Amino acid sequence: MRDVVSCGSAGEVHALRSAALRASVALELLGWRALRNDLRWLRRTAGRLRDWDVSHGAAAPAQRSALVHELQAQLHSARAQCLPDALARVLQTRAPSHHLGPQGQLQCLARRALGTHDPHRLRQRLRRLRLALDMLGLTHDAGAMREVVDRLGRWHDELQAPQSSTLDRTYKKARRSWRRAAPIVRRYAS
């Protein structure tokens, strides 16, 4: 967060959003509901600048600079400033009493992934599942999720440029990798 406040480069914004997502998945695995909305707010706040970077690249630096200032102002807010310490304290404590346990949380994440047919949502939910599998040391299954997430991501990016000649091929590749990964997700969901 400090890096984004000082510089606001595309890489730092991406790192901030990734760190917030990882923290959110860690809280979910531990069964915490508190602070997850704050992390979502942080991701969405940084998401506006990230969307700009994806769609405009290096074009129109003046408009990007306005978005950077807007993000920096949000990161200076009391809510953002207290979040890292509050998060660190929560992650050091034991799980709440209603906690289902990591396997139960994993099951919830897998069921959520199976509960959508929208490719964008599927990608978001599989990304959370991948991070959870990674955190639990299930790296082989996490790798299968990563492949689908990456391919769906590539397809999603190509959708922004509809003249792309490879759109169909990219979508077919994403579908193929999802067909391979779906049994793994079903295994965790059951």
Added chain:
Amino acid sequence: MRLWIVRHAPAVDPTAELPDAARALTPKGRERFATAVRGLRRLNASFDLIVHSPLLRAVQTAELLAPLNKGTMQVAPELALEPSEDLLALCAGQSVALVGHEPHVSTTVAWLTCGWESLGPTGAVLFKKGAVACLEGELRPGRMQLRGLWQPGVLRKLAR
């Protein structure tokens, strides 16, 4: 609107090694407050938003209140300070719970009901750890009405 003001449940005592912000709820405090939450459910308490202080004991208390929450949760350092207009600006919803600390919770009750900013050194509202007050009315100092103040023992009895 309805405002539920909650003082955090009993936490471990501070020590030289343990910073105040990192004081966690005691196992007994957690268990008792979980029972008190069942008592709150009997009172038909439900929230659109839970705003809590970033101090660990308040985060843990808010987590225990989460089953009564239909909306979102938000951390707000304003709850670890004297009540202010900034705090009121965060309360977006028809039924909002604020989870904080003494002396600020009792000051908030007095400020919103009577418009006083300070009640003197002892405070006029007894707010045990885990106690809950319910205010109703317009969210402005002196414009709310105290509808209920339940000490934790009463809430636990309601849960039975």
